[in-house]
Amino acid sequence: NAGVTQTPKFQVLKTGQSMTLQCAQDMNHNSMYWYRQDPGMGLRLIYYSASEGTTDKGEVPNGYNVSRLNKREFSLRLESAAPSQTSVYFCASSQGRSSYNEQFFGPGTRLTVL
Amino acid sequence: GENVEQHPSTLSVQEGDSAVIKCTYSDSASNYFPWYKQELGKRPQLIIDIRSNVGEKKDQRIAVTLNKTAKHFSLHITETQPEDSAVYFCAARPTGNQFYFGTGTSLTVIP
Numbered sequence: 001n002a003g004v005t006q007t008p009k010f011q012v013l014k015t016g017q018s019m020t021l022q023c024a025q026d027m028n029h030n031s032m033y034w035y036r037q038d039p040g041m042g043l044r045l046i047y048y049s050a051s052e053g054t055t056d057k058g059e060v061p062n063g064y065n066v067s068r069l070n071k072r073e074f075s076l077r078l079e080s081a082a083p084s085q086t087s088v089y090f091c092a093s094s095q096g097r098s099s100y101n102e103q104f105f106g107p108g109t110r111l112t113v114l
Numbered sequence: 115g116e117n118v119e120q121h122p123s124t125l126s127v128q129e130g131d132s133a134v135i136k137c138t139y140s141d142s143a144s145n146y147f148p149w150y151k152q153e154l155g156k157r158p159q160l161i162i163d164i165r166s167n168v169g170e171k172k173d174q175r176i177a178v179t180l181n182k183t184a185k186h187f188s189l190h191i192t193e194t195q196p197e198d199s200a201v202y203f204c205a206a207r208p209t210g211n212q213f214y215f216g217t218g219t220s221l222t223v224i225p
Binding site (some may be wrong): 005031033040041042043044045048050056058059090094096101102105106107 | 115120123148149156157158160163167203205210211212214215216217218
Protein backbone atom coordinates (compact mmCIF):
# COMPACT_ATOMS: atom_id res chain seq x y z
CA ASN A 1 0.00 0.00 0.00
CA ALA A 2 1.24 3.47 -0.88
CA GLY A 3 -0.67 5.09 2.03
CA VAL A 4 -1.23 8.79 1.38
CA THR A 5 0.31 10.28 -1.75
CA GLN A 6 0.54 13.90 -2.83
CA THR A 7 1.48 15.65 -6.06
CA PRO A 8 3.43 17.71 -6.81
CA LYS A 9 6.29 17.60 -4.28
CA PHE A 10 7.49 21.10 -5.13
CA GLN A 11 5.87 24.03 -6.90
CA VAL A 12 6.77 27.64 -7.58
CA LEU A 13 3.98 30.03 -8.55
CA LYS A 14 3.75 33.69 -9.36
CA THR A 15 1.26 35.86 -7.49
CA GLY A 16 -2.18 35.47 -9.04
CA GLN A 17 -1.58 32.08 -10.61
CA SER A 18 -3.79 29.13 -9.75
CA MET A 19 -3.01 25.52 -9.06
CA THR A 20 -4.45 22.33 -7.60
CA LEU A 21 -2.71 20.07 -5.11
CA GLN A 22 -3.69 16.44 -5.44
CA CYS A 23 -4.01 13.89 -2.64
CA ALA A 24 -4.98 10.23 -2.73
CA GLN A 25 -5.16 7.46 -0.13
CA ASP A 26 -5.48 3.72 -0.57
CA MET A 27 -6.44 2.78 3.02
CA ASN A 28 -10.20 3.04 2.49
CA HIS A 29 -10.33 5.90 4.99
CA ASN A 30 -13.45 7.99 5.38
CA SER A 31 -11.90 11.28 6.51
CA MET A 32 -9.33 13.40 4.71
CA TYR A 33 -7.63 16.66 5.67
CA TRP A 34 -5.50 19.45 4.28
CA TYR A 35 -3.01 21.23 6.56
CA ARG A 36 -0.44 23.92 6.06
CA GLN A 37 2.76 24.00 8.06
CA ASP A 38 4.63 27.24 8.67
CA PRO A 39 7.70 27.75 10.89
CA GLY A 40 6.68 28.16 14.53
CA MET A 41 2.99 27.68 13.73
CA GLY A 42 2.57 23.94 13.85
CA LEU A 43 0.02 22.29 11.59
CA ARG A 44 -3.06 24.34 10.82
CA LEU A 45 -6.16 22.79 9.30
CA ILE A 46 -7.34 24.36 6.06
CA TYR A 47 -10.27 22.10 5.12
CA TYR A 48 -11.38 18.60 5.90
CA SER A 49 -13.80 16.03 4.58
CA ALA A 50 -15.38 13.84 7.23
CA SER A 51 -16.75 11.48 4.59
CA GLU A 52 -17.24 11.26 0.85
CA GLY A 53 -19.52 14.06 -0.30
CA THR A 54 -18.89 16.42 2.62
CA THR A 55 -16.34 19.16 3.19
CA ASP A 56 -15.90 21.64 6.06
CA LYS A 57 -13.73 24.65 6.78
CA GLY A 58 -10.89 24.39 9.24
CA GLU A 59 -8.90 27.14 10.98
CA VAL A 60 -7.45 28.86 7.89
CA PRO A 61 -9.72 28.31 4.84
CA ASN A 62 -9.48 31.74 3.21
CA GLY A 63 -7.97 31.63 -0.28
CA TYR A 64 -8.52 27.89 -0.72
CA ASN A 65 -11.15 25.54 -2.09
CA VAL A 66 -11.38 21.76 -1.90
CA SER A 67 -13.03 18.91 -3.73
CA ARG A 68 -13.63 15.40 -2.41
CA LEU A 69 -13.62 13.75 -5.78
CA ASN A 70 -14.35 10.28 -4.44
CA LYS A 71 -13.48 8.29 -1.33
CA ARG A 72 -9.80 8.09 -2.34
CA GLU A 73 -9.08 11.62 -3.57
CA PHE A 74 -9.19 15.06 -1.96
CA SER A 75 -7.80 18.05 -3.84
CA LEU A 76 -6.89 21.56 -2.67
CA ARG A 77 -7.13 24.50 -5.06
CA LEU A 78 -5.54 27.91 -4.85
CA GLU A 79 -7.51 30.16 -7.21
CA SER A 80 -5.24 33.22 -7.02
CA ALA A 81 -2.01 32.49 -5.19
CA ALA A 82 -0.55 35.03 -2.78
CA PRO A 83 2.91 35.16 -1.13
CA SER A 84 1.21 34.47 2.23
CA GLN A 85 0.33 31.03 0.89
CA THR A 86 3.99 30.04 0.69
CA SER A 87 4.07 27.00 2.94
CA VAL A 88 4.39 23.23 3.15
CA TYR A 89 1.04 21.55 2.56
CA PHE A 90 0.23 18.15 4.03
CA CYS A 91 -2.70 15.94 3.21
CA ALA A 92 -3.82 13.39 5.80
CA SER A 93 -6.44 10.71 6.18
CA SER A 94 -8.04 8.76 9.01
CA GLN A 95 -10.69 6.11 9.43
CA GLY A 96 -12.91 8.76 10.96
CA ARG A 97 -15.63 6.59 12.38
CA SER A 98 -14.71 7.26 15.98
CA SER A 99 -12.72 9.78 17.91
CA TYR A 100 -9.70 7.52 18.31
CA ASN A 101 -8.32 7.29 14.84
CA GLU A 102 -4.73 7.88 13.87
CA GLN A 103 -4.10 10.37 11.09
CA PHE A 104 -1.72 9.27 8.32
CA PHE A 105 0.11 12.05 6.51
CA GLY A 106 1.29 12.37 2.95
CA PRO A 107 4.87 13.43 2.11
CA GLY A 108 3.95 17.09 1.68
CA THR A 109 4.05 19.71 -1.07
CA ARG A 110 6.44 22.61 -0.72
CA LEU A 111 4.84 25.65 -2.37
CA THR A 112 6.55 28.97 -2.99
CA VAL A 113 4.58 31.97 -4.24
CA LEU A 114 6.69 34.79 -5.64
CA GLY B 115 -12.60 25.92 19.00
CA GLU B 116 -9.92 23.97 20.81
CA ASN B 117 -6.62 25.71 21.68
CA VAL B 118 -3.50 23.60 22.23
CA GLU B 119 -0.38 25.13 23.74
CA GLN B 120 2.96 23.30 23.69
CA HIS B 121 6.15 23.94 25.67
CA PRO B 122 9.05 24.25 25.32
CA SER B 123 9.55 25.27 21.71
CA THR B 124 13.14 23.98 21.77
CA LEU B 125 14.79 21.42 24.01
CA SER B 126 18.37 20.16 24.14
CA VAL B 127 19.36 17.14 26.21
CA GLN B 128 22.45 15.00 26.59
CA GLU B 129 22.26 11.51 25.16
CA GLY B 130 20.88 9.15 27.78
CA ASP B 131 18.96 11.84 29.66
CA SER B 132 15.18 12.18 29.70
CA ALA B 133 13.10 14.70 27.75
CA VAL B 134 9.66 16.00 28.71
CA ILE B 135 7.33 18.00 26.48
CA LYS B 136 4.11 19.46 27.86
CA CYS B 137 0.83 20.46 26.23
CA THR B 138 -2.33 22.06 27.55
CA TYR B 139 -5.74 22.11 25.91
CA SER B 140 -8.83 24.21 26.44
CA ASP B 141 -11.82 22.12 25.34
CA SER B 142 -12.96 19.67 28.01
CA ALA B 143 -14.69 17.66 25.26
CA SER B 144 -11.32 16.61 23.81
CA ASN B 145 -10.91 12.87 24.28
CA TYR B 146 -8.02 11.79 22.06
CA PHE B 147 -4.45 13.07 22.29
CA PRO B 148 -1.87 11.88 19.74
CA TRP B 149 1.82 12.76 19.57
CA TYR B 150 3.65 13.04 16.25
CA LYS B 151 7.34 13.01 15.42
CA GLN B 152 8.56 14.88 12.36
CA GLU B 153 12.10 14.45 11.14
CA LEU B 154 13.61 17.16 8.97
CA GLY B 155 11.98 17.22 5.55
CA LYS B 156 9.70 14.30 6.37
CA ARG B 157 6.01 13.86 7.14
CA PRO B 158 4.65 13.77 10.72
CA GLN B 159 4.29 10.23 12.04
CA LEU B 160 2.35 9.04 15.06
CA ILE B 161 4.55 7.80 17.89
CA ILE B 162 2.05 7.37 20.70
CA ASP B 163 -1.50 8.38 21.59
CA ILE B 164 -3.77 8.35 24.62
CA ARG B 165 -7.50 8.33 25.10
CA SER B 166 -9.27 10.38 27.74
CA ASN B 167 -10.24 7.34 29.81
CA VAL B 168 -6.57 6.45 30.38
CA GLY B 169 -4.10 8.30 32.62
CA GLU B 170 -0.84 6.94 31.27
CA LYS B 171 0.45 4.88 28.36
CA LYS B 172 3.93 3.52 27.71
CA ASP B 173 5.68 2.15 24.65
CA GLN B 174 9.29 1.19 25.32
CA ARG B 175 11.17 4.48 25.95
CA ILE B 176 8.16 6.70 25.28
CA ALA B 177 5.31 7.45 27.64
CA VAL B 178 2.40 9.87 27.67
CA THR B 179 0.49 11.07 30.73
CA LEU B 180 -2.86 12.80 30.78
CA ASN B 181 -4.42 14.94 33.51
CA LYS B 182 -8.00 15.64 32.46
CA THR B 183 -8.75 17.81 35.47
CA ALA B 184 -5.89 20.17 34.71
CA LYS B 185 -6.31 19.75 30.94
CA HIS B 186 -2.71 18.89 30.25
CA PHE B 187 -0.77 15.99 28.81
CA SER B 188 2.93 15.28 28.51
CA LEU B 189 5.34 13.24 26.42
CA HIS B 190 8.24 11.57 28.23
CA ILE B 191 11.21 10.12 26.38
CA THR B 192 13.72 8.22 28.51
CA GLU B 193 17.29 7.21 27.64
CA THR B 194 17.33 9.61 24.72
CA GLN B 195 19.32 8.76 21.61
CA PRO B 196 20.54 10.94 18.73
CA GLU B 197 17.84 9.47 16.47
CA ASP B 198 15.23 10.98 18.80
CA SER B 199 16.24 14.42 17.48
CA ALA B 200 13.20 15.77 15.62
CA VAL B 201 10.23 18.08 16.00
CA TYR B 202 7.44 16.70 18.17
CA PHE B 203 3.82 17.83 17.92
CA CYS B 204 1.00 17.21 20.34
CA ALA B 205 -2.63 17.31 19.22
CA ALA B 206 -6.10 17.17 20.71
CA ARG B 207 -9.32 16.03 19.18
CA PRO B 208 -12.71 17.14 20.53
CA THR B 209 -15.83 15.34 19.38
CA GLY B 210 -15.96 15.51 15.61
CA ASN B 211 -13.24 15.16 13.03
CA GLN B 212 -10.91 18.08 13.63
CA PHE B 213 -7.48 17.74 15.18
CA TYR B 214 -5.84 20.76 16.81
CA PHE B 215 -2.05 20.77 16.93
CA GLY B 216 0.46 22.43 19.20
CA THR B 217 3.20 24.57 17.66
CA GLY B 218 5.88 21.90 18.03
CA THR B 219 9.02 21.22 20.09
CA SER B 220 12.37 20.90 18.40
CA LEU B 221 14.31 18.28 20.35
CA THR B 222 18.07 17.97 19.96
CA VAL B 223 19.88 15.06 21.58
CA ILE B 224 23.56 15.84 22.01
CA PRO B 225 25.84 12.79 21.67
